[in-house]
Amino acid sequence: MRWTPQTLADAAGGRLLRAGDRPIAAAFIDSRAPRADALFVPVMAARDGHDFIAAAAQAGASATLLKAGRSLPPGAERLTVVEVDDTLAGLSSLGRHARDQIYGPVVAITGSNGKTTTRALVEAALATRFAPVTCTRGNLNNHLGVPLTLVDEPHAAAAAVLELGMSAPGENDHLARIVRPSVHVISSIALEHLEFMGSLENIAAAEAEPIPHLRPGADGHPPALVVPADEPSLRAHLPPPESGVRVLRVGPGAGADELLDVAITEVEVGVRTRAVLQLRSGERLELRLASFGAHNARNAASAVAVAVHLGLPLAPLVDALEAVAPVGDRGRLQQLGPHLLIADCYNANPGSMIAALDSLARLRATRPGPLLAILGDMLELGPAQAQLHREIGAHAAQLGVDAVLGFGPLAQEIVAAADAAGVAATHVSGEAGSVEAAVAWIRAQLGETNDPGAVLFKGSRGMRLERIVAALAD
Template identity: 35%
Template sequence: MNLTIQEIANALAIDNINDSRSIEQVEFDSRKINQNALFIPLPGARDGHTFAQAAIENGAIAMLWSQPLDLAPKLEQVTILPVADVTKAFQQLAVYYREKIQPKVVAITGSNGKTTTKDMTEAVLAQQYRTYKTQGNYNNDLGLPYTILHMPADTEILILEMGMDHAGEIAFLSTLGQPDAAAITIIGEAHLENLGSRENIAKAKLEIVTGLKQDGLLLIPADEALLVPLVQPLSQEIRTFGLEQGDLSAKIIDESSQQTTFEVANQALTIPVLGGYNVKNALIAYGFGQYFGLTSAQIAKGLAQVELTKNRTQWLTASNGAALLSDVYNANPTAMGLVLDSFARLNLPGRRLACLADMLELGPDSLAMHAKMAEHIQQHYDKVYLYGSQMLALKEALASQNIPYAYFKVDEKDQLIACLSAELTPTDSLLLKGSNGMGLQAVVQALVEANQ
């Protein structure tokens, strides 16, 4: 980092601090602290202030402090920075640091594909610029300032993923980030339970323009009618993307388990991942590349080299040799339908199987949305393994179509693992998809590690 304790105090309007020592790290997890760190004791199930001593032992030399000062550590080597609200001070410091480094900022939101798009965008822009991106899923009101404060001082383009589950959250994140360019990947059904309708989800996602520069760029899907009336009053440049439609239009040439080749403006491009839906994500990265002045060759090279964050459409091998497509970080009906369709189109050596877990936070129409997944399964799958209470609706739909299935309740994860382990053969290919809260990652891990 490129901050001193004195500078941090000045940025937060804290008086009576005289400490020129440099801060090399900002952390809210005391276990991650190394030398010369600023500790951020955030509120939570256990108040961060209770970990002050552990932070000091690991190398913290300064910390924000919102409790009474007589409770603060009294050590000569530790500078206490008193603030009224640790979370707000943390966010304020992130704004200061962003303004100091002055990178161009790219912001990405959407109901699905945010992380994949972030990874693709970083791979493209890194061909010409020094980039830094959101790590993992640090995409909320704490994760975004954390990302900013971990940005190297020589960063030229900062790529921020922005997540939400309530209205107003993206507006807040966009105000913190002040993007030069932004994108909405897709308007799906995630968080219907909180937002009530896809129309409200579209409005919430469009909050990304709150901090977008007036001369900035916004990329939106060409096939999303809900966004059309919402973007008409905007002053920013609006570009659309899609498969054979939009300002950035792609045609899929070839799709296999390991890569997808498509054409944009008579140029063939390849991404090392499955799925036409990922071509749409790649088009966003393509659009950002164009906006920031990269050549077509640079964009193509970046897309060909992209490495996706773990658990996003990740091919693995079970202990017996079966192929596993793990896509278990999140799920909504749009995303699940897309990956089921893509998996169904693959030329596979043996049986085509799917393990599907509940999609959470879908509101009162959840059961109907789960049942609708039968349209994407039909006769393409040899057997489907269902896990969770909401999947009862899909069970009934599959039964009515005589599609083979096995059903497991929420408390039967061990039975699900045992069943899959017993029935998978070395030539099978198994897709696993469900909301992160259903814990399918444990199923994936068990299949990979069995008998090891």
């Protein structure tokens, strides 16, 4: 059980109006996805969550928060009821309280690209010593998802790994006040959410917002910050030596470079991504990662840096990282005859699009068949969106990709730039019939050749390019 009625009220910063007689083990905010023996938090969104307290009670909730001045509806008589000034603030307070019960390392991960894969790798690294580990699931990385993750099972976590997601300044600061990490990993800085963020410098500042909230681990380790060494926009935000924060730098370079704590010295892209990492101590690790793409070497280097900081043994670490499967459609591979399908279509911005195309091009040495890029719209890029899409088409042509298909209205700019550079390129609207048209185009490009090729699928989540991957497999 997570709370008694009184400890729930205390943790939420509220007043206990009524004590029910059922356990309170977790929390939820959507009465359409209820949790038995859990707290219902009615939040103010498109609709007022207070209108659904009775439905949540009928679905198995054992408690509810109630905004001061609101009445409890009929049908909620058995619930534990805690009155709070603001239900969202109450949920945040519950998250902070749950975080205080974790006495091992708490790792927060921010960044433009690679957060989820880095989270999975760091979770695997921590699990070699700590059990159980609280970890972000799905996309629960915002002002609602982070506290919900913290209050959920496991209730006696030995460590935690939490993604912090943002689309505007100040959001990561708010989340970090809840999480108060002992380790902060910044996975990357790239153009994202430009219609809200405005510039790369603003993005870097937002991804660095958790740094002031770092605190020492209860195990005696100093606070640590893991950063990519090749992100100049972060330099202004790094803490000074007198802060006590240990800054660990990862990235490409020779192992002898004293600035790199984990250097990426070799990367080979294939069905497994081979990465050779050299630690500042001189030790060398060779990993074969399940997620496709050279960029995943940096995600793995970040996980290794966390492990080194915490003094975790390296031998089990290698096996743990190699066992991490792709999370959803983030570098997931499947075969289509002799050809490789690369489903990297969970999300996209210019940085992740370039990284995926670079990795596709690296396959040329081992896959003599066609290399095709199915590229969807990149969303939330603001006034620069047309130019940024054109740059992706030009980059694909520069890499020597054999053919490009643009999927969605913005992808017309990708196709125009690729076509102007001499690459076979076509466009489908993304509307009805587009999936079938894309499948027919891909099959025509692959033809009857037995030479193994590869097809990359990359676009923003809203484009749902996984539909094309599934249709090809049918």
